Amino acid sequence: MADPAPRADALPDRRDRRGLRRRRRLRKIVVVFASLTAFAAFAAFATDLVRIGSGQRPSLAGAVHTGGAETPSTSAAVTSTTASRCRALSSADPLRLWIGGDSLAGSLGPSLGAIAGATGVVQPYFDSRVSSGLANPGFFDWPTHATTELATINPEIVAFIVGANDWSDVSGNSWKADYEQKVDTMMTTLIGPGRTVYWIGSPTLKDEKMDAAVAEVNAIAAAVAKRHPEVDYVDAYKLFSDPDGTFAFNLPDESGKVVTMRAGDGVHLTTDGADYLARTVYTLVDEQCHVTAQQVAGETKPTIESEGSTQVAPGATSGSQGSGSGSGSSGGGTIATTPPATAPPVTDPPVTSAPEVTDPPSTTTATATTTPSSSP
Numbered sequence: 001m002a003d004p005a006p007r008a009d010a011l012p013d014r015r016d017r018r019g020l021r022r023r024r025r026l027r028k029i030v031v032v033f034a035s036l037t038a039f040a041a042f043a044a045f046a047t048d049l050v051r052i053g054s055g056q057r058p059s060l061a062g063a064v065h066t067g068g069a070e071t072p073s074t075s076a077a078v079t080s081t082t083a084s085r086c087r088a089l090s091s092a093d094p095l096r097l098w099i100g101g102d103s104l105a106g107s108l109g110p111s112l113g114a115i116a117g118a119t120g121v122v123q124p125y126f127d128s129r130v131s132s133g134l135a136n137p138g139f140f141d142w143p144t145h146a147t148t149e150l151a152t153i154n155p156e157i158v159a160f161i162v163g164a165n166d167w168s169d170v171s172g173n174s175w176k177a178d179y180e181q182k183v184d185t186m187m188t189t190l191i192g193p194g195r196t197v198y199w200i201g202s203p204t205l206k207d208e209k210m211d212a213a214v215a216e217v218n219a220i221a222a223a224v225a226k227r228h229p230e231v232d233y234v235d236a237y238k239l240f241s242d243p244d245g246t247f248a249f250n251l252p253d254e255s256g257k258v259v260t261m262r263a264g265d266g267v268h269l270t271t272d273g274a275d276y277l278a279r280t281v282y283t284l285v286d287e288q289c290h291v292t293a294q295q296v297a298g299e300t301k302p303t304i305e306s307e308g309s310t311q312v313a314p315g316a317t318s319g320s321q322g323s324g325s326g327s328g329s330s331g332g333g334t335i336a337t338t339p340p341a342t343a344p345p346v347t348d349p350p351v352t353s354a355p356e357v358t359d360p361p362s363t364t365t366a367t368a369t370t371t372p373s374s375s376p
Contacts, residue, residue: 085194086156088287089121091299095289098155099126100146101162102133103202103376107269108161108200111278113303118367119291120299125153127306131376133162134182135169143189149306150192157289159281161236163202163221164267164376167213176220183224187231196288197231198281203240204247206266211247232284239280242274251342254279265316267376270314312376 013227079086089095097116099109110127116122125150132140142162147308171174190197199217218237225233240261242248253276260367261273286292305311 003103013123038162041103060145061306064076083237085196089289089291089294091120091296091301094121094123094301095284095285095291096153096155097122097124097157097159098150099124099159099161100142100149101128101160102165103128103130103310103312104161104164104203104269106130106274106310107271107314108159108277109305109309110303110311110313111271112275112281114160115278115282116291117301118301119294120296120301121294122291123301124303125155125306126303127309128312129163129250129308130310130312133165133169134186135166143185146186146189150190154192155195157198157285158197159200160186160190161200161202162186163214163217164205166217167202167205167210170213170216178215180220180224183221184227187224187228191228191230195230197228198234198284199225199231200234200277200281201236203236203262203269206247206262209280234281234284236277240276268312268314 003066086095095116097112099105099112101108105126106128109124109128113124113126117124127145129140129142129145132142134142137143166179169179187197187199190199199221201221202214205214215237218235222233222235240247240251242251247262247266249260250258251261252258253261253272259272259276261276262268262272263270263273282291
């Protein structure tokens, strides 16, 4: 006789009841987990911790950049948008490094050139023009000059410092748009295939009016640099500021040792200051191209200075400076014009309407000196 069919309304046995309770608990856990996950996702987007761009995977907001690699760890004063891209280096085929700009490049060029050239795998060049800037191309036309210079040298790395002489352009309502265009034109001129440009802003200046103006000039350059993935902006204003963000003659270097970094005129760099800036820039180049790891013992590349360029070399201390940010005496210093015999042939464009008193002296030896003006 067949077993009777179970009644539809029969109560489940003890095992069925335990299984039912387990399934109910599992459903509750799943619901709670899903709710927490949804809340966490909403909170992340609401607080901007996570961003999803068009066609991009989610990433931490702090790691989102306009392009390229993370900001180099060497200095908080550097805004980087470039990716590391360097070839293998050798003494026979060195990295071509060009340093250009106003008279501050006349301090940076020899210092950075000495550091990089000592590796034997970097060939440094530099071109410093006293009292030059971007605001007055009638005095010195950097885009035109650099076009010729870069075509001759074809550098792979460019370090360009400018802005300290452009403070007088900060006036009226239209200067920002005009200066922004000039900066963009110069950056575009410096950019080349596979080339990295380190654009170095003006350091702090002792004169408060000039200092406030160059801070605005620097801000424009930093903003324009963000449009160009090939350009890294190096904030020399931050590098040469005391803790309250103002000018100081004496500052700690990267080891914490306090040294006199600024010349007595409140504009130029001492030898110590130039070396400090040069080490900062070299560290960036080294991180990108692994120069130190490829150096050749016993090999040194001399720095090649473009004809008509100038070297600015105030003494290491430039006079007795006090400890306060506003202290200091007028220090000495010289501007030596040293056209190199080994410089590659360069045809400079004619310089028009340049005041005769600010033209660097024409000489073929390294012995001619003049007293530096307060403008770089």
